[in-house]
Structures are given as structure tokens and as C-alpha cells.
Amino acid sequence: MESVLAEMLTNRNCEPDVWTMNSTLRAFGNSGQIEMMEKCYEKFQGAGIEPNIRTFNILLDSYGKVGHYTKMSAVMEYMQKYHYSWTIVTYNVVIDAFGKAGKLKQMEFLFRLMQSERVKPNCVTFCSLVRAYGEAGSADKIGTVLRIIENTDVTLDTVFFNCLVDAYGRMERFAEMKEVLEMMKKKGCKPDSVTYRTMIKAYNIAGMTSQAKELRDFVRSSEKSLRLKDQH
Structure with a gap:
């Protein structure tokens, strides 16, 4: 990647643009090379390439x-100062990070801000909220998220469930955990291997080995039935 970039910089007919900058920043950022990402950002800006919302x-x-x-x-403040309008992606990134x-107060503030700015939350937004409340042990707050979802037209997917x-x-x-399967059925959303693995893991951690075995046996028999159907 770096050698292609160096080639572009020496070729006047193929100068880097904001897309080049974004791809480079994403590559270093994703691999945790934050200092390199920051250096590249400065170099691109020095070359007169203006950043965009992405x-x-x-x-x-x-x-x-x-x-x-x-x-x-600091980035959030910069965006507000120079009037960069936040997109759904911006909100999802910061809500998930906090x-x-x-940092639930910051997360909740950003979610309220998102609603006041009339940016529609999506499945990714709700996943981040549920995950954070699950980590914090706030079952009531998860209930609030589910009530908010009921008043939206967001199509929920298996990842959310x-x-x-x-x-x-x-x-x-565990009662609420099992109820999720019913919710999925109502929404026409099929549980996948991750759904069942997650449930089995939760039972095992809690020492509920008989429930874990029962669910594991159910999954195996379901898979066996599907294989037989496919053969016919």
C-alpha cells in the first residue's frame, strides 16, 4: 500500500485525493497504528487534500x-466547529465507542442528540446500546431500548437478537433470554449457530449444565433433520 502511495506522489498524472487519504487512514487505523495514521493525515492535509465526513x-x-x-x-469538537454534519455512521461509531x-452517560447523551437531530437510529445503533447495557447489568435500560424500537420502523436482524x-x-x-427466541419468531428472524452458542455458553457459565445439554441436543437434532431433508 505504501509503495503504491509513494508511486502516486511521484506521478503528476495520478495525484492522491480524499479517497486515497481515507483508504490509507482506514488501513493504519484498523491495524492500530495510530501514530502512522496521524502522520499520514497531516501529510495529506499538507498536500492540500481536504478531509470529508468519511x-x-x-x-x-x-x-x-x-x-x-x-x-x-477533539475530533467531535472540530467537526462541530467547522459545521460537518454528523451522519448515521458518525453517531454509530461514537455511541458504540462510549x-x-x-461511559453510559456520554453514550445516552449522544443517542438523545441523534434523536433531536432527526437522524434515524438503525440496527447497529440499537446493538451498541443493548451491548453496553448488558455489560453494565442494566436490564431495565434494555427494556427501554426495546420499547423505543417498537415505535420505529427499524427492521431487526439476527445480529441484533x-x-x-x-x-x-x-x-x-434466562427467562428473558429464552423470550428472545419468541421475539425472533414473531419478527420472522431465524436463530443461527451464534444464537444457540451464546445461550449454551451463558448456561454453562451459570453452572446450568442440564439446560446447556438440552439446548445442545436440540440444535444437533435440528441440524440432523435439515441434513436429511436436503438429502431427499
């Missing part, structure tokens, strides 16, 4: 992944 989303996501919350806040850090299963499993709220 650039800032990449910086926010990269800082969030390594827990650089002060730098995240949620994973257990798996987050919900995991959150309830962490809190040892």
Missing part, C-alpha cells in the same frame, strides 16, 4: 477502538 468517521472509529477518548472528543468503554441474547445471558436473565 475521514472524520474513520478517525473517530480508529480512536474509539484503542480507547483514545480524549482524541475522539458504550464499550462503559444475538446481542440481546448475549446481554440477557451475561446478566443471568
